Amino acid sequence: MTSNTPNGHLGDDEHLAVLGYEGKFDRSMSLWANFALGFTYLSPLVGVYSLLAVALSTGGPPSIWWIVIVACGQLLVSLVFGEIVSQYPIHGGIYPWARRLWGRRYAWLAAWVYIWAMIVTITSVAEFGSGFVTSLLGIELTPEATLFTALGLLLLALAINFSGTRWLARIARIGLAAELIGVIGLGLYLLIFQRKHDFSVFFDTMGTAGDGSYLPVFLASALAGLFLFYGFEACGDVAEEVSDPARRIPRAMMMTIFVGAISALFSFGGYVLAAPNLEDIVAGKVADPIPSILDATLGPVGAKLFLIIAILAFISCVLSLQAAASRLLYSFARDGMLPGHTWLSKVSERSKVPTNALIVACTVPALICVLIYFNDGILVAVTSFAILGIYLSFQMVVLASLRQRFKGWKPAGPFSLGGAGTAVNVVALAYGLFAMYLLAKPGETGEFFADYVVLIGLAVVLVTGLVYLFVARPDRKSDAPQGDAIAVSDEIRRRTGAVKTQ
Structure with a gap:
């Protein structure tokens, strides 16, 4: 068994040194700020607003149960990530975890997919957020208005991110408050004061299955949950800016899942139970049902107030996404794994943030926004890819973790699942593969591209x-540590005084 000296754990700088790095960032992010970052990235408000109509028209009110199913599955993934980040509390999340658990090429591919998925997600959130801004300002939602509003959101988030970690944490907390008011507060109001349907409606398929089995229809509505529960990993993307990250980040990730699930249930459930035209929504006759529900339940003034709250949530979401993407780019570049890595890995002496990586995390989504302006049909395509890409990256880390466990790795961070770790890892991988199947399952429109x-x-x-990896061979340009999970865990135990006794 393993015994530890009382309170024996590494200090932040010593832990980072064991991993081969030195601290360059301001560790000013608290547990709550770290949780706020992950929560505003996950953003139940954005997820529910974006997919309520699709979920209801596909699977009817019972599609709400996907929120519970996916939350449970992603909680298992967050537990696996928690053990990893507790041993490896370094910037970048997915990339360094995959590298230290498997190797350079494996990590490069995982990070490549994840970076593009994050960049596309930033684009999608900015595009969806433009609708709220134009509604508040009373501007017609034209392609031009969408483009310039989305670009404005990206630039505003960039300016805030440039100001440093403290401002990032402050705005993330404001976004957290906006999210909680917009989802839990509004959801409770709708449930208590504006309910027009019985709770049994969540077991009523309302004819969505036709004369056939409901199971295929229910599986098709899985996006209601799958789109919601990623973002918790962003808590680990900024690990080097968190005080006591080995303990706090696992807690923040789990809090993100728990609070996100509760918020989404209140929000989704509130809209369904308060909908005056639920049958029409399920029948697909209402493309965007939430504005009509808000107008009917809150009135014009209340609807405007909600728009303000929603805009704050969208700004915070873009902000969190940019911050997470920039730290991943920085981590990737710090190990010499990207073109222009010297430029990308620069950290501002004044604000202690990777400004050049932030510029990329703003510029590339802005360029995609311009592409969408010329072809708005690709927005759905890029958004769909983002979800599957992120889930694939997650499972590459989960698989790498399981591989190391089978080789004898016992995570050495202060957060540990103990003997349950392997079982949790296996179930998390099984869940992830099932989720990826649901996301990748071809549609049935008859149009190949769609x-x-x-x-x-x-x-x-x-x-x-893969072409870039095997032609340019970026993995050969880096000598940063790789595949050292067992060696690092042994070193941490040696330094903390953990000893193995028979």
Whole structure:
């Protein structure tokens, strides 16, 4: 068994030194700020607003149960990530975890997919957020208005991120408050004062299955949950800016899942139970049902107040996404794994943030926004790819973790699942593969591109990444540590006084 000296754990700088790095960032992010960052990235408000109509028209009110199913599955993934980040509390999340658990090339591919998925997610959130801004200002939602509003959101987030970690934490907390008011507060109000349906409606398929089995229809509505529960990993992307990250980040990730699930249930459930035209929504006759529900329940003034709250949530979401993406780019570049790595890995002496990586995390989504302006049909395609890409990156880390466990790795961070670790890891991998199957399953419209757009997008990213990997060989340009999970865990135990006794 393993015994530890009382309170024996590494200090932040010593832990970082064991991992081969030195601290360059301001560790001013608290547990709550770290949780706020992950929560505003996950953003139940954005997820529910974006997918309520799709979920209801596909699977009816019972599609709400996907929120519970996916939350449980992603909680298992967050537990696996928690053990990893507790041993490896370093910037970048997915990339350094995959590298230290497997190797350079494996990590490069995981990070390549994840970076593009994050960049596309930033684009999608900015595009969706533009609708709220134009509604508040009373501007017609034209392609031009969408473009300039989305660019404005990206630039505003960049300016805040440039100001440093303290401002990032402050705005993330404001975004957290906006999210909680916008989802839990509004959800409770709708449930208590505006309920027009009985709770049994969540077991009523309302004819969505036709004369056939409901199971295929229910599986098709899985996006209601799958789109919601990623973002918790962002807590680990900024690990070097968190005080006592080995303990706090695992807690922040789990808090993100728990609070996100509760918030999403209140929000989704509130809208369903308060909908005056639920049958029409389920029948697909209402493309965007939330504005009509808000107007009917809150009135014009209340609806405007909600728009302000929603805009704050969208700004915070873009902010968190940019911050997480920039830290991943920085981590990737710090190890010499990207073109222009010297430029990308620079950290501002004044604000202690990777400003050049932030510029990239703003510029590339802005360019995609311009592409969408010229072809708005690709927004759905790029958004669909983003979800599958992120889930694939997650499972690459989960698989790498399981591989190390089978080789004898026992995570040495202060957060530990103990003997349950392997079982949790196996179930998390099984869940992830099932989720990826649901996301990649071709549609049934009969149009090849529409039915296979998610797989096409993933294939393009994977092929281009593999071509670059085997032609440019960025993995050969880096001598940063890799595949050292067992060695690092042994060193941490040696330094903390943990000893193995028979």
